[in-house]
Every structure is written in structure tokens, then in C-alpha cells.
Amino acid sequence: MRPVAPGAPAPRSSRRHRMAFCGYSVKFSPFEADRLAVGASQYFGIVGNGQQLVLDIDRPGGPRVDDGLLTVCSFYTNDGIYDCAWSEANENILVSATGDGFIKIWDLGRRRAPQEGPAGHGQPVAQLSGHAKEVSSVDWNINLRELLVSASWDSTVRLWNVQRGELMTTCGAHRGVAYAAIWNPARPGVFASVGSDGMVHIFDVQAIGSGGGGTGTGTPVQGFRAHDTEILSVDWNKYNANEIITGSIDHTIRLWDLRALSSSQGSLGATPLHVFTGHNLAVRRVKFHPFHGNVFASTSYDMSVGVWDTSPPSAGMTRRFNHHTEFVIGLDWHLFRENVLCTTAWDRTVVVWNYLTDPPPTQMPMATPGARRPP
């Protein structure tokens, strides 16, 4: 482990890395500071293969590459990768959600020597199968570290015991596509799911049971209509276990307090704490700041990245970044360096920057003599 103290300056300000495929998801490692996983798909994820990359932000004394992001390894899949997640139990394990309905489990410790072409660094050590359609979201439980939750275009949200490699419960959560399911970091076993029916459902592992073999009955403990259109993303406030944000194709992000929904049950619309406007197209991903309870970031089909403040009266977008030239899909906050963001987009780039101090690079860096080409 090489964690750094929160707030420590990054070795170099900001980075932009070009990939072969279109970026769909980015996640910082919870173990290794400056290590990130990127899920990517060929041909915009509509047809073609997927690539699971692991990149390291280079550091003084270590190997250098032109763009400052060193490729640690790259795995290939038969279909596009829509999301990825690091294990919370093992620093070498990560999973990819693929378009053909699988959750592929990779082990960096058992990666092969790099090979050219689709062989990459080897094959998954295991895969979880069960989803009938595209898997759109995976999230690893930070407290119950054997649990993984996935959401799929087959309308279900599934709960997996990764340790045993088995499906615990299938939740018929949504009418239409289930786009995201995210664990509550403060309440072990509680997660929220969102989908194309505009609903937010809250599940509790204790309540839904986990009979093994997928026999549990997945009934939500709470559900409410958050948007009249599809919801693509959801996240929990890390400092308030009752607060969630939802990002929808209606261009808005809404902030909710689960204790204060004016019509907490049924399909009637509930009242958000705040409606954030500023994106001009669908909001693709929302993510709360790991260090500040009143800050979150968002990515959008309008090709911009927003950073927002939730504290009244100044609630609204505080920063907008336009460094991507295509739909921005993936987003994550650095877990060790305060205010460092990473985004990835259909423009095939991954960009890392400190949103308060450094402008994100809009172009690829120039080659520097003596630096190694990316493998």
C-alpha cells in the first residue's frame, strides 16, 4: 500500500491519457493511491470489444510516460465494458460489467506478461453470470466486503457473494432498464437503485433475505418517483446516510433526504431538497465528494463535467469543465488526494486533475525526450 495523506499535492498537476476504446467508467483504487481502473468499449459501446485498463499516475523516481499515466495492465472482453469496480477486500481484484451480461473478475496478481493484441494480460479468474442483458453498473460493498451489487438492462438488480462466486438475490427492481445500484457507505447492506422508470428504490440486505442460489425475494424497503424520465445515476452522501443525489435524462440532478419525502411511498412524485440545473443534456453520472459532504461532481451528455455545491443558499454548479469532446460517461474522486477528479469519455481519453487548482488538460501532452511510450 502506498496511500498518501489527504491533501498532499499530486506529483504533477494534471494528466490526459488516450485509449484505444471509448471510456465508460473510471474508479480510483481504495488501496493504492494514484491507481485507477478504466472500463472502456470499442465503437462507443454499441458493438465490439471491451477493455479493462489499470493505470498508475506516475511519480518522481518511478517510470515515466509522456502523458503521466502509466498502463499497469489491460484485459480484454468480448463485449463492451460499461462499468468497473475495485474489490474492497483485495487490492489486486477488480470486476468489469460487460455488455453481454457478465461480471468479469480480474486478479492483477495473476496477470500474465503483456501480449500484443486481444490477449492483453490474460483472462478473468472468474465470472458471475445471470444477467440476461447488458450490465450497466457494479458496486462493491465497503463494509460487507464479500458483497457486490449489479444493475442491468434486464431490469433487475442482483446481489452477489463474490467470495463464493454465487448469486444471492435477484431484485426485480424496475420497469425497463436498471441503470445503477450503489451501496450506502454508512449503512452496511443498504443500497439504492435507479432505472428508466424514474424510480429510486432502497433495498436492505437484511430485509430482502439472501437464501443463496438467487432465491431471496428482492422487495425494496422504500421507493419513490424521483424524475418523470429515466434516471441514469445515483450516489450517497458520504457524510449523511439519508442523502442521495439522482442524475436524469431530464438534464437535472436532484438531492433527496430519504427521511423527508413528502410522499414517501407509492408512485407519486416526492419533493427533492433541491433541483440542480446547469447541464444541457442528460446527466450520466453523479458522485459525492469523499472529503466534503456538500460537494458532488457530475458528467453529462452535454460533454461537460460539473462540480456542485449542495449547501443553501449557494446551491448550484460551482465549476464547469469542458475538456472532453464527446459524451462524458465515467467519473470518480481520488480517495487519497483531496479534490482530484478523474473523468473518461467517448472521446477515448482519461483526464485526471485537481478541480480547484489545475485546469484539466484539453490536449494530449507533447512527447518528452527520454520518456517511455505507453505500452
Place this chain on the structure above:
Amino acid sequence: MNRLSTIAGHVAPPAAAVSAAGSSYGFASGRGKNPDDVVICSSLRTAVTKANKGGFKDMMPEDLLKPLFEEIVQRTGVDPRLIGDISIGNVLQPGGGALSSRIAQLLAELPDTTPIATVNRQCSSGLQAIANIAGAIKAGYIDIGLAGGVETMTQHSMQDSLNPEKLSPSVFEHEAARNCLLPMGITSENVVTKYGITRQQQDQLAVASHAKAATAQKTGLFNDEIVPVMARVKDRSGEEKHVVIDKDDGIRAGTSIETLSKLKPAFQKGGSTTAGNSSQVSDGAALCLLARRSAAERLHLPIIGKFVSFAVVGVPPEIMGIGPAVAIPAALEQANLGMDDISVFEINEAFASQATYCVDKLRVPLHKLNPKGGAIALGHPLGCTGARQLATLMPELKRGGGRYGVVSMCIGTGMGAAAVIENEQ
């Protein structure tokens, strides 16, 4: 599942989802508030004064625009550095007044980093400028913009704008092309003849225009929209004085059918279009601040209305006055609204003939037509007019509590333009 259609659905959701969300795409947004609406933050104008003898006869276009730029920044509190573009309508200045408009911007201490363009779609230039800025906001080029129009018909007369010697001989061999050269008064007579409009009808509309304008002026209904301007005025001896101009000076309170019926036809022997039932030749300027709703909300700018839809439609040049009768239905259709939904129609009275035709054709209830008077009483500074009408419309929607208003005018060489505005005051 088809991935392409699913992802396409994120960007352009199906109609059902849209209506459910109260959001929409394009201008034709109909009802409801959406973060990417184009909203009007403020709409102001100078007084409109008679050309050659009115209060602004010695004022240049930049003199009229400058105080509007200053006032709109002050009233809205917008940070001038955030204004992404400016568009000014103008018809008669050389080059559409591109030079004088830029000069006015700089005189008003707006930053030189803000760009400006001028637009000339004849009598709709002011409205076209607003539509251009609204379009730029819709396209995502800018978040906030200024739009308006200016015309100083004292300084640049309509007669100077056409030099027949600089036209291709082929123009005269082609009927429609030739008809573009018809004096506007003749197009008015053409409408009279073709649609059987009587002299009495025209004079009645003119009398009503003056009466409505006089009442509105007397009861202070123009106070919210007019920005007082300190004007240089030369008296007969050539001595220069400074006078505050804050009232339209073309309104004649005592105008009656009797006085108007004595006037001789101005354009054609035996015709019925007179100086009294035509719009006045005037000097004036108008300006509005537009923004994307999300930006306006973020920056706490005032929101007084929403720019809902806009349409321009062509008609035969020789009867150009019928333009609004075609353009208004087009703009309403875009907005998915009917005639009954509209509370106020600001239809430019270029001539009483064409205004009468349009009102009859569209069945505009007279109490909804130009409630504060039209161009026959207030004047028609060509490039300013569309923006002037918006400035006149907004306080009237507020006063009457109406939800939707329409701004429309005919356009020389054969067109009509119309915009639908939703009141949010």
C-alpha cells in the same frame, strides 16, 4: 435490446417522457419550465420619436444604444463579462450599423471581449436579433446574450437605401424580383385592392391605435419599458441643448375619423393609404437580455418571460403586409398553442391596411391587439421595432396577468415574422 436506441433515448427522450417531465427540445417547448429554456431577463427601449422633428432627431444610433446597454446591465445586475454575444437589428445604416453598434457597446463600457453582430431582416430585424441570440443560447454557443435593434430614420432615410442604378437590368425583367422594389405604400394599396379593405376600416384602426397609445401614455403604462435618454437637440438657430427624452412623441390624443378622413392618399392616386393610417417614420432603440434558464438561475438574474417559439415565412413581395397572417400560425404551431392561448398580440402596424387584413384573417380579438397602441401612433423605427414590441409586450402581460404573448410584423420584400413569449412575471 437495441443499444443505439437506448443511448439515443438518453439524448432525445421519447415524447411521452418529455411531456411527463415538462421538458422539451427546440424552441417548440410549449408549456412548462426547462433548464435549457431561453428566458428574457429584461426588455427595455428608448422613447420612439418622430424623425426630423422629434426628440432624437440629432441623435446617432450609438447615442440611443449606449444608455440601453448601461441600463440593462444595471437593472439585471448581470456581470458584463458573462455576456457571450450581442446582436443588434438595423436596416438603414450602411452595413447594417455594424460599426456604430460596436462603438455603442464600447461607449457603454461593455468589455471589448464581448462580440457583437448586426442583423438586417428589414422590419423584423429587432426580433430577428433576439431570435439569433435565442438560437445561439439554444445551440449552446453562449449562455447569456444581448439583443435588440436601433433605427435613426432622421439620419438614414429609407429613400437613401436604394440606388436603382446599382441594380442588375435582369431585375426589371422578372416580375417577382421587380416587385421587391415596390414602395411599401404601394404594397399597402395592393393589399387594400386584393382583399377589399376599406378606407374607413384603415382609419378606424389608426384612430384606435392613437387612442390606446394616448391612454397608455397618460396612465404611465410605458414607464417600465422606457429608459429616459439625455438627448442633444439643436434648435432652429442651431444651438445645442440637452433634453431628457422619456416619452413617445408621435401619439396624437385627439385623432378622430373626421381628421383622418380628410387626408389625401400618400402613395397612389385614388388610393386609401394615407400618412394618417400608416406607421410613422421614427427614431428609437430597444434592447433585451436573454439567457439560458439554468444560467439565469445560477446567476440570480431576473426572469420575466420565456422565448417559446419563432417563425419567419415568405409571402409575395407585392403584398408583403400579409406576413403576420402566415407567420403567427407558424409560430403558434411550433409552440403547440392556439390563438385562444394568446393574451396579447403585438402586431406591427406598418399600414392600417395590412394590419386590418391580418387581424381579420386571424380573428384577433380587438381587445388583445396592441393594447398600448401600435406603430401608427408610436412610430416604426424599422430595425428597432421587433425589440420595441417585446419591451411593450412584457409590462402588458404582467399588468394583465396573461400567460402568452405574440410579437409579429410584416417584412419588406415579402415575409412575416412572429415570436411567442411566455409570461413569467
